[in-house]
Amino acid sequence: xxxxxxxxxxxxxxxxxxxxxxxxxxxxxxxxxxxxxxxxxxxxxxxxxxxxxxxxxxxxxxxxxxxxxxxxxxxxxxxxxxxxxxxxxxxxxxxxxxxxxxxxxxxxxxxxxxxxxxxxxxxxxxxxxxxxxxxxxxxxxxxxxxxxxxxxxxxxxxxxxxxxxxxxxxxxxxxxxxxxxxxxxxxxxxxxxxxxxxxxxxxxxxxxxxxxxxxxxxxxxxxxxxxxxxxxxxxxxxxxxxxxxxxxxxxxxxxxxxxxxxxxxxxxxxxxxxxxxxxxxxxxxxxxxxxxxxxxxxxxxxxxxxxxxxxxxxxxxxxxxxxxxxxxxxxxxxxxxxxxxx
Amino acid sequence: xxxxxxxxxxxxxxxxxxxxxxxxxxxxxxxxxxxxxxxxxxxxxxxxxxxxxxxxxxxxxxxxxxxxxxxxxxxxxxxxxxxxxxxxxxxxxxxxxxxxxxxxxxxxxxxxxxxxxxxxxxxxxxxxxxxxxxxxxxxxxxxxxxxxxxxxxxxxxxxxxxxxxxxxxxxxxxxxxxxxxxxxxxxxxxxxxxxxxxxxxxxxxxxxxxxxxxxxxxxxxxxxxxxxxxxxxxxxxxxxxxxxxxxxxxxxxxxxxxxxxxxxxxxxxxxxxxxxxxxxxxxxxxxxxxxxxxxxxxxxxxxxxxxxxxxxxxxxxxxxxxxxxxxxxxxxxxxxxxxxxxxxxxxxxxxxxxxxxxxxxxxxxxxxxxxxxxxxxxxxxxxxxxxxxxxxxxxxxxxxxxxxxxxxxxxxxxxxxxxxxxxxxxxxxxxxxxxxxxxxxxxxxxxxxxxxxxxxxxxxxxxxxxxxxxxxxxxxxxxxxxxxxxxxxxxxxxxxxxxxxxxxxxxxxxxxxxxxxxxxxxxxxxxxxxxxxxxxxxxxxxxxxxxxxxxxxxxxxxxxxxxxxxxxx
Numbered sequence: 002x003x004x005x006x007x008x009x010x011x012x013x014x015x016x017x018x019x020x021x022x023x024x025x026x027x028x029x030x031x032x033x034x035x036x037x038x039x040x041x042x043x044x045x046x047x048x049x050x051x052x053x054x055x056x057x058x059x060x061x062x063x064x065x066x067x068x069x070x071x072x073x074x075x076x077x078x079x080x081x082x083x084x085x086x087x088x089x090x091x092x093x094x095x096x097x098x099x100x101x102x103x104x105x106x107x108x109x110x111x112x113x114x115x116x117x118x119x120x121x122x123x124x125x126x127x128x129x130x131x132x133x134x135x136x137x138x139x140x141x142x143x144x145x146x147x148x149x150x151x152x153x154x155x156x157x158x159x160x161x162x163x164x165x166x167x168x169x170x171x172x173x174x175x176x177x178x179x180x181x182x183x184x185x186x187x188x189x190x191x192x193x194x195x196x197x198x199x200x201x202x203x204x205x206x207x208x209x210x211x212x213x214x215x216x217x218x219x220x221x222x223x224x225x226x227x228x229x230x231x232x233x234x235x236x237x238x239x240x241x242x243x244x245x246x247x248x249x250x251x252x253x254x255x256x257x258x259x260x261x262x263x264x265x266x267x268x269x270x271x272x273x274x275x276x277x278x279x280x281x282x283x284x285x286x287x288x289x290x291x292x293x294x295x296x297x298x299x300x301x302x303x304x305x306x307x308x309x310x311x312x313x314x315x316x317x318x319x320x321x322x323x324x325x326x327x328x329x330x331x332x333x334x335x336x337x338x339x340x341x342x343x
Numbered sequence: 344x345x346x347x348x349x350x351x352x353x354x355x356x357x358x359x360x361x362x363x364x365x366x367x368x369x370x371x372x373x374x375x376x377x378x379x380x381x382x383x384x385x386x387x388x389x390x391x392x393x394x395x396x397x398x399x400x401x402x403x404x405x406x407x408x409x410x411x412x413x414x415x416x417x418x419x420x421x422x423x424x425x426x427x428x429x430x431x432x433x434x435x436x437x438x439x440x441x442x443x444x445x446x447x448x449x450x451x452x453x454x455x456x457x458x459x460x461x462x463x464x465x466x467x468x469x470x471x472x473x474x475x476x477x478x479x480x481x482x483x484x485x486x487x488x489x490x491x492x493x494x495x496x497x498x499x500x501x502x503x504x505x506x507x508x509x510x511x512x513x514x515x516x517x518x519x520x521x522x523x524x525x526x527x528x529x530x531x532x533x534x535x536x537x538x539x540x541x542x543x544x545x546x547x548x549x550x551x552x553x554x555x556x557x558x559x560x561x562x563x564x565x566x567x568x569x570x571x572x573x574x575x576x577x578x579x580x581x582x583x584x585x586x587x588x589x590x591x592x593x594x595x596x597x598x599x600x601x602x603x604x605x606x607x608x609x610x611x612x613x614x615x616x617x618x619x620x621x622x623x624x625x626x627x628x629x630x631x632x633x634x635x636x637x638x639x640x641x642x643x644x645x646x647x648x649x650x651x652x653x654x655x656x657x658x659x660x661x662x663x664x665x666x667x668x669x670x671x672x673x674x675x676x677x678x679x680x681x682x683x684x685x686x687x688x689x690x691x692x693x694x695x696x697x698x699x700x701x702x703x704x705x706x707x708x709x710x711x712x713x714x715x716x717x718x719x720x721x722x723x724x725x726x727x728x729x730x731x732x733x734x735x736x737x738x739x740x741x742x743x744x745x746x747x748x749x750x751x752x753x754x755x756x757x758x759x760x761x762x763x764x765x766x767x768x769x770x771x772x773x774x775x776x777x778x779x780x781x782x783x784x785x786x787x788x789x790x791x792x793x794x795x796x797x798x799x800x801x802x803x804x805x806x807x808x809x810x811x812x813x814x815x816x817x818x819x820x821x822x823x824x825x826x827x828x829x830x831x832x833x834x835x836x837x838x839x840x841x842x843x844x845x846x847x848x849x850x851x852x853x854x855x856x857x858x859x860x861x862x863x864x865x866x867x868x869x870x871x872x873x874x875x876x877x878x879x880x881x882x883x884x885x886x887x888x889x890x891x892x893x894x895x896x897x898x899x900x901x902x903x904x905x906x907x908x909x910x911x912x
Contacts, residue, residue: 099533
């Protein structure tokens with residue numbers, strides 16, 4: 002297992018390098034211009050100078066290598082410097098990956114966005130799983146009962162109705178129709194500057210999180226509950242279940258100890274594979290509720306042709322996806338002793 | 344809000360105001376917090392590194408220029424006591440220099456004195472070749488900026504400058520503090536993140552927390568030059584979402600007090616406003632949605648000479664065709680469908696300020712399909728069996744391009760239909776704004792290249808002086824491969840008389856005379872139908888009913904007078 006993990010980790014290095022290069026080429030070839038969104042009152046000569054000041058006049062491979070140097074060497078060194086106070090080389094003048102739109106280090110922007118994304122999107126994932134697992138188990142156990150039919154309906158709605166519809170619907174109900182002084186009124190705009198210091202601010206934080214979390218949780222729950230149900234159904238008809246029942250085990254034990262544990266194996270890997278999406282943020286939901294997390298950062302970067310920002314963000318997502326694929330594989334092996342990769 | 348709450352609130356407010364009348368009415372920060380939403384989030388607080396409107400508006404709460412434009416487009420002194428003119432001796436008689444004198448006793452928000460050295464520094468900061476300053480055009484023709492004494496700055500131009508109010512007038516060119524930005528010159532400019540996110544200024548507010556592309560928290564500047572202002576203690580400047588959500592937050596839920604740029608369908612906006620929580624304000628600058636006719640041949644067969652002056656357009660060079668295109672358009676309907684109260688019909692490409700608005704082109708308001716048909720008949724363009732007109736084997740079939748935008752695509756569809764009625768076949772094309780307005784040399788779809796028969800977009804100019812704007816349609820401004828497609832003369836309009844007027848305006852200081860020239864140039868473009876104006880577009884913003892003092896300004900930052908904003912009881 003250890004050998005397998007190490008070998009897989011070695012493979013990820015060339016894979017990620019290739020991914021970073023492909024992302025760079027795709028972004029570079031895309032017909033977009035960082036000065037494209039500036040007002041037309043800025044004359045073309047000035048635009049040309051702005052592009053030159055961003056380093057856009059250098060050949061593509063130079064810009065790629067520069068990004069590699071900044072991302073793989075300078076940024077880790079800077080992290081060491083910030084975390085441990087170790088200064089290696091030129092700490093002050095080191096070039097970091099800098100966003101074109103904000104002229105600030107991309108890594109700092111990402112760090113600033115991380116909390117709200119993890120809170121909102123992460124929480125929605127947790128809530129989604131907590132809703133999905135019981136629904137999946139019960140739906141499978143009582144297959145074709147009214148509960149199963151109802152669960153299927155909810156899952157269909159959650160899966161097929163887009164978040165930009167459910168999100169706006171919730172806003173119209175809870176922010177617009179609901180009177181402002183009502184207990185059920187919820188803010189339509191997420192305040193990222195809110196610091197949770199006491200009970201009041203905690204309540205405020207909860208209130209502003211409810212809508213985005215529920216919208217995303219519905220979507221996540223829909224997906225996971227179907228996996229859970231399918232996996233449960235696979236196991237319920239197995240011989241070992243009949244054996245367990247024949248031994249006179251209680252139905253509860255059969256279901257929750259024998260069947261559930263075995264059914265969780267594929268579901269856990271599905272959940273692990275979904276975690277990178279949490280870090281990727283939820284572009285649409287974040288826009289609707291103005292959560293301004295990583296998803297919104299990415300979409301602004303794309304709209305403004307902020308190549309260093311988009312490159313770094315997409316590359317980090319790629320790293321997470323590759324890593325969590327590995328984690329899912331390892332988890333699979335750990336949960337199911339029959340599976341051995343060596 | 345129910346009546347009960349309203350009465351309770353009014354009573355409470357009345358009690359408060361009677362007990363604490365006097366100092367509370369005059370004290371800075373008496374009205375608490377104001378919430379502003381910009382659906383495009385601010386990225387940076389330094390307009391020299393970002394020309395985006397959102398960034399300029401955000402920074403205008405903190406850093407200020409020497410003079411502003413008010414809501415009527417008139418200059419108002421901000422950091423000076425009077426605006427220099429030739430009459431008061433501030434502008435030299437030969438129009439080559441302007442001398443500004445700072446007001447006495449001005450302080451930065453950190454308590455240090457504002458001096459002429461800061462002004463000189465700011466000019467050098469922007470004019471540094473390697474800094475990529477986005478407001479460089481404002482400093483065009485500036486030869487030197489020097490400090491005469493602690494409060495006096497002299498700007499010398501390389502030739503006569505009839506309108507010397509480019510640098511340091513309007514929120515695009517505010518004064519930076521030399522002490523803070525000293526290490527940020529040239530290539531170092533982008534690396535100064537702390538400075539660019541939190542500039543020290545003279546404005547009514549100072550930055551407390553800046554979250555790029557998200558939210559900015561600001562607090563009243565204790566050293567602000569006007570006692571008792573601003574009325575608000577803090578500002579929450581939130582970004583993100585879209586125009587509809589911003590409008591909803593102000594006009595429907597009242598969560599926010601001010602929403603910028605509510606570009607929404609007129610009926611949606613009217614519906615939101617009918618909730619009675621807030622109102623929609625609009626103001627008109629010089630922004631005009633127009634169709635630019637390509638006077639040169641965009642045929643792909645010409646290769647590198649596509650859309651260059653070497654080949655005149657096969658049928659757009661016939662004025663009857665251009666005039667017919669204009670006559671067939673129902674402008675009032677376009678305004679009603681696309682812009683509502685944010686638009687007006689215009690027959691001029693230069694509709695504002697009022698003194699430059701030509702009275703000579705009225706009549707385009709009326710759609711005249713029959714007249715357009717008669718005009719084309721008379722010019723010898725005959726309808727074929729498919730209803731499309733042609734002459735000598737040239738078919739009136741045009742490619743009409745614009746940027747991707749719901750209103751523009753509506754306009755394209757309507758106009759295509761009207762043109763079909765006069766026997767002109769139209770193919771529509773829309774291009775993503777980032778590509779269309781971007782200057783990417785490798786893309787064939789930029790608005791400068793204009794590889795189409797005509798294109799539609801909106802444009803305007805900064806400040807109130809149209810000289811540079813009108814100069815853009817001179818022969819020398821035609822984009823071509825030789826000048827890397829840089830240049831603002833999209834129609835490839837070239838007329839020696841026009842160029843002569845451009846040159847004349849460059850040497851004329853008298854305002855009335857400048858207005859006469861600008862009108863004459865506008866008329867020449869309009870009457871040759873080289874540019875077809877469609878809609879005079881305004882800015883639209885939403886304001887909650889309890890917010891007072893907002894004066895929407897199309898000539899400067901919308902937040903130009905935030906120091907005067909207050910909360911009604």
